[in-house]
Each structure stands twice: as structure tokens, then as C-alpha cells.
Amino acid sequence: MIKFFQILFLVFIIALFFFNFFRLTSHALMVGIYPYLLGITLLFGVILIMLYLTKNYMIITVCKGLLLIILVFGVFTGIQIWRNSVLINGYQLKRSIYMDKLMKITSYDEAEKMELTNLQNGIATLIENSTGMPITKKNETTILSGGSKVIDEIIEAFSQAEHHIHVEFFIIRDDEIGKKFKDILIKKTQEGVKVRLIYDGLGSTSFSTSFKKELLAAGVEIGVFDNTLQSILKGKLNNRNHRKIVIVDGRVAFTGGFNIGDEYLGRDDSIGEWHDMHVMIEGEAVNWIQKIFLADWFYITSEAIIDERYFAQNNTEAFMPIQMISSGFDTHWNEISQLYFSMISNAQEKVYITTPYLILNDSLIKALQTAALRGVDVKIILPKKPDLFLVGWANTSFFEKLLKAKVEIYLHEDGFIHSKVILTDNQIVSIGSANFNTRSLFLDYEVNAVIFNEDKCKEVEAIIHDYLKNSHSVAYEDYKKVNIATRLKLWIGRLIIPLA
Template sequence: MLVWITLLLLLFIFQAATILICEYKRPAKSIAWLSILFIFPIIGFFMYYFIARDYARRKKVHANNSDNANNSTLQSVLYNDSIDAKKGEDSSFLLGEERLRDWLRQVPHSPITGMNRVDVLTNADVTYEAMLEAIGKAQDHIHFEFYTIRDDAIGRRFQDALIAKAKAGVAVRVIYDGVGSHALSKAYITSLKRAGIAVEPFLKPLIAFFEKRLNYRNHRKIVVVDGLVGFVGGINIGNEYVGGNPKLGFWRDTHVMLHGDAVYDLQRTFLKDWFFVSGESLGEKRYYPAHSEQEPSFVQVISSGPDARWDAIQEMYFAGLIAAKKRIWITTPYFIPDPSITMALKSAAISGVDVRIILPFKADSAIVQYASKSYLKELLQVGVRFYLYRKGFIHAKVIIVDEIMSTVGTANVDMRSFFSNFELNAVMFDRHVISRLESDFLMDLEDCTEVTLTEFELRSPGEKRKERIARLLSPLF
């Protein structure tokens, strides 16, 4: 008996040591997995091995992340049209914020582009109509990538639109995430393929499980039409985004439509993902056509994922937060910040910056909501103001910093978006765009109730226990 106990103890120590060694860069994640291992000694390590091992260590990922696909064409077209190559230094760009500007310019393969038109699209009904209109005008190609595509009324509207363009001779390519679109029917996919549309999943759940990548999801939402118009933001394809979920009701979200230089970066990201899922390298100049936009609106498209050396979106968020002098306004459905973002928010609030964060009152995940609430007290104590959106479910991912920058995209303010998911954000510096996002934020505040520290302290002991447990596991959400 003593021998068996000793062997089991050694096995447990080996498992714990493996997690600590593999996750040494992220102590919070280590603690979360060690907690699971302690509760489920063998099963916990099995879960870790198949779900959470470091994505970037896999040879296949390094090969597919090499940027060899369409790199030469991209460099000659995208970077030569960027603000740095086209106009040189522009004294009006981030004037007085040289530190932030210089950091943003260091983000790999993410030039700050100068000739763009940006349209903010509030909620899915407006966004869907704009997307369908652009798809209907396509002449050469449509690139369509979403985390979730539903086989429902909304999904079939896009299905019909894509099939119609494919039959008209337009090249259509579709990427869907295997986990996020796990309920997408085979009939839906088959109908697309029969029309000549190239459809690829970003890791089917079963394949992802055995390749130990189940925890890594392509959370991007990209539409690019003819290389001239692009869309990015928080909205997927499904009825719930137009209020079709009876539990959540009205769905509040934000997307942006881009014309101009920034579309090249959306295109680059899609084609890189397409190379990963299909092995097909597409680098022809037809995918980066010349455009006629002359509006001097600065936009930077930043992608991030577990295959990259930079946690680019997390670092962009951090750089923006520490640059704030007057305000930081955030809307996010999931709020599980890592220690650096937490400290940046605390420091800003303590120094007198107006820090306001809108979160959903209704949640689509109870455990994530408990985890989010576990961060509120320490931030409320230093002056961060939280608001709960009560009109329905708020899913927008928006950050506004002073009058100098704003970002809209797919990344939440949570550790899954920062370190596990493949994400994509547009960072915008135009004051007209910032003003429009500011108006939406103020409109949303009217449908919120503010969380006060006094009221928050009145939570029941049971609620507090749930929050502590969820906080412990929050790095995994």
C-alpha cells in the first residue's frame, strides 16, 4: 500500500511540475490548472494535455505562421501604401503622444494606414444590411470568416447571398471556427460547396482535441469584398444578434466598415488564415487592388493569437490605458483582465482619469459573469466606475481613450482573448470616429445602472464564494 501511495504522489508531483514548467510565463494560469489537478488528480492532467498546452510549440503552427504565403506581394502593396511609406511623418498624428505612437508602430505586420474611410455600425441589423449590400456588389472575390455561423434565418440570408455570387462567377471563400460553429449543419456547408464556394473549418472539435488545440479558437469576424471594403467587429452570423435569443433579448453590438488602406490588413489576415486551413497560398495583386479613398483617417488593424510572438492586442490595450490623461471608456461583455490590465486601470483611476466600464447585467455564461464580478471590488475601491447594461445583452468590444484613440474588434477584455484566441481589432484615431463611439457609449449608459461599492458589498456569502471559485479558474475562460 505504501508503495502505491508513493507512486501516486510521485505521479502527482510530476504532473504539477509539468504544468508549472509549461506555464511559467503565466502564473495565474498555472494556479488555475493546479487547482483542477488537485481536485481531479489524473483527469485534470489529461484535460491540460489535450486542451491547454502551448499552441505555439507545435511545428505545424510555426510552419503555417511563417508569413511566406503572399508575403512578397503584401509587402510591396500594403506597406508601400502605408502612412509611413506614402506620406512620411505626419505631425498631426498622435501629436503629443509620441510614446504611444512609437509603440504602435512596432507591432509586427500592422502598419498605421492613412487613407481610410470608417463607418461605425451599431447593432446587427445595420451591420448585416451593410454586409449584404457589399456582398451583392462583389465583382471578383468575397472572403468570409466568422467564429459562429448559424443555420437559421440570418445564416440562410448570407448563405443565399454567397451562393448567388458564386454562381455569378465570384470567388467565394468561407472559414468558420470548428468550436464556435459546432452546431452548423452539414447540409448548410454542403450547399455552399455545391455552389462552388470553398469552405474550410478552423479546426474541427475532434481534430482540435487530438491535436491538443481545443482551447484555441479563431474568434475573428472578417468580411472582405474585392479587397476594397472590409468589416470587423463583435458580430457573428445568427438570429441571436438581432434579438432572437429569448433569454438574452435585445443584442447590443458594434462593428466597423472600412474602405481604403486598412482593408489590405484585413485581407492579409484572412489569407493567412486561409493558408492555414487549406494550404492554398493566394498572393496575387488582385487581392490588394488600388483604391480611390483620399480621406486622411488613420487606422491600424492588429491581429493576435497564440501562434504569435507578441500578445499584440493585449499590449495595445495596455499601451492605450497607460497613455490616458482624461478618460478610459470600455464596453466589454466579458471582463477578466490579466494583472497588467488591472494595474493599468487602477493607476489611471487613482491618477484622476475617468474610467468607466460597461458590462452586461444579463450574461450568456454564469461562471464568466461570476469571474468578472470578482474583479469589481478592488477596482471600485480606487474609483473605477462600473455600469450594468439592462436593456438586453451587450456584446460590443469598444475602448475609447481620451480623444486620441479608439478600438473596435473581436477581442474582449479577458485572458482568453489576450492569450488563447485568434483575434482582430481595428484601432482608429480619427476624432469623428471617436465622437461617434462616444455617442454610442453615452446612449448605452442610459440603459445601465451603476454599481456602487456600498451595494456591491451587500452580496450574499454564497455569491462571494462563487466569485472566488470563478476567479481562481478565470484564466482558463
């Protein structure tokens, strides 16, 4: 029996090397199966080492039992992942029918009436063809770059709610900010406002039972995106809802990088100041953010809400082209990955990127290298201190290839960079929940707001330059030749890429 498990372990090792050698990062099989394959292989290896080192009958029996459990779990998970791929088309069909019904109760001005540059028109066409979401032109938007600003604006919007509040976050913590957030939702529910709340079951592990009970008792409707047990049983443990959305009365919406927790206001001394970006939108684009939320609510609860009261009449006359883009593991085109690739590939002057995670597939690496070699000013800003050391190793493993092509990489020293922003030629800026990593681009549900406006681009550029003031550039010479210990760290970082 031990021989069987040793052979199986060898098969897993070969599979890992195969996936890494051929770099199938963008392949559905890779991002679906690889994380489980890696975890099972590591567990198998540890247990086999224990079996080799011990002669204790009890320990040997327990280890054999664990190997069987892990094997059964692996087979079950593999079947579920395959089953999910079969069921995707069925869910997408139901979602498509639902979205068609929502389309009939909303309207927008045709994009052809807008004057866009070639770059803007190409990106707008890409997003519409891949997501079905057209560019909207009548909007007002405010860039929010500080945690207190974001919370204050959201709380203020809540206080003015008359019909409904829709909230969706990856993380909601039961801390000081979380309690403040909870109290106003309860207050608005008691005033007769309809409140719906979505949170991720794995991301919001600190969302306590008592916290949830208070909200439910007050009448808040709650949808949980796949808790840990559901995720395991469905084979979706590695697929999370990473979106951050707030909508009030179909009139104003918020999206970006902030979650609900004290650390997002810089109250965690171990992290320091938190640097993030959010965007507040009023106008036509809010309707599309509402549709994204309602589609997620439909996915979780099977409740198809079709009511024009959730889509406010737009009274905004300001010209501000904005286009929403959403993606997920079960969508057709890896839409946000395509957006990032196209914004980099079509840049003529500059590409500025801020992200906490830099874990790229080959196409994005080539796009960044080629842009820099063409003479485009390519700057990437990362936090010097990552939130997880293994993620830091994974980030660093890409530095050599990028630096060699003259991509400029900066490490921010004053707190933690969490903003997910890409700015191209001061013509387009994308702000949202999607990081530059495998998880955001291929595994999780994400949403970004894409703004086609020079003034807003310059406003974001000014914030990025503020980041640069407290950052230091990374030199190619530091990564051209590294010692064995550093090389091992980089290799381990590459190994966990499909997980991060």
C-alpha cells in the same frame, strides 16, 4: 492503485494553487496548461469521491478505467502543448515569408506624413513595431451599432461583389440569418465570384453538415479552423479563431463584434436586445484586413494566395487614419493586450470600455487603477446578465479592486452588451473582436481596427452614453464586505479565469 491516483490528485491540487497564488495569467504555460489541469483535477476529484463512496466492483472498475483514460489524455495533451510551442517558430517563419511576398504587391503612404498627437503616435508606433502593420491614412469608415445595420451593409456589399468575397467568423449558425447569408454566397458563386469562407470548428457547432454541403456544392471554398477532434489531437482545444472579417473585392471590409446568428439581431428572447459594434472600412486599411484573412487561410489550407487582384487600387482621398492589429496565442507580443494596456496607461482625460467579459491580468488591473487614481475618467460597461453564470462570477471577482480605485463600473440592463470597444481621450478608439478577458488576450486569434480620429471617437462616445442611459453604477460598498456565499462565488470565478 487508488493510492497512486490520490497522490496524483493532490499533486494537481497543489499545481492549481501554485498557478493561482502566483497569478501567472500572462504566462504561456499558464494559459496553455491551466485549463486542462483544472478540468483533469475536477474529474479526478469527482471520480475519487465516487470510489470512496462505493463498494460496487463494477463501478470501481469503471472508475479506475476512467482515471487511466484521463491520465493518458492529460499526458498526451501536455506533450502536444509543448510540441505546439516548439512548432510556433516554424509556422511563424513560413507565415513571415508568405507575408513578405504579399507586401511586395501592395503599398501605402508613409505614416511620417501624418500629423498625430503624442498619444496617437505612440500607439501607432507600438502597433507597427509589434505586428508589422503600419497606420494607413486614406480611408472612409462607418460605425455600425445595430445588428440589422451590420447585416444589411454586408448583404449590400455582397450584392455588388464582382471578383471575390472573403468571410471569416467565429460563429455561423444554421438559422434564419445564417440561411440568408448562405443563399447570397451561393448566388454570388453562381455568378462567378470567388467565395472563401472560414469558420471556427468549435464556435460554429451549429454549422450543420447539410448547410456546409450546400455551400460546397455551389463552389464556395471552406476552411475550418480546427474542429473539436483536431483541436483535441493538436492540444489546441482552448485556442480558437475568434475573428470576424468580411472583405469584398479588396475594396470594402467589415470587422467588429458581430457573428452570423439570429441572436445578434435581438431575436433570442432569453437574451433580449443585442448591443454590439462593427466597423465598415473602405480604403488602404482594407489591404491589411485582407492580409490577415489570407494568412488565416494559409494556416488552415496551406494555400499561399499571391495575386494583386485581391488588393484593390485605393481611390479614397478622405483622411481617416486607421491601423489594424491582430493577435493570437502563437504571436510574439500579446499585441492586443499591449494595445489595451497602453491606451489605458497613457490616457489623460478618459477611458471608456465596453465588454461582455471583464477578466483581467495584473497589468491591466494596475493600469486601470492607476489611471483612475490619476484622475482619469474610467468607465467600464458590462451586461447585467452574462451569457454564462460562471463568467458573471469571474467578472464580478474584479469589481472590488477596481471600485476601490474609483474606476466606475456600470451594468447594462437592457439586453446584452457584446461590443468590444476602448476609447481614449477622444483621440483613439479600438473596435474589434477582442474582449477584455484571458481568452481574447492570450488564447484566441483576434483582430481590431484602431481609429485615430476625433469625430469617430465622439460618434462612438455617443453610443456609449446611450448604453449608460440603461445602466446602473456599481457601488464599492456592495463589494467591500460580502457574505460567505458571495465570497465563494467570487473564488470560483477566479478559479476559472484562465478558461474564460
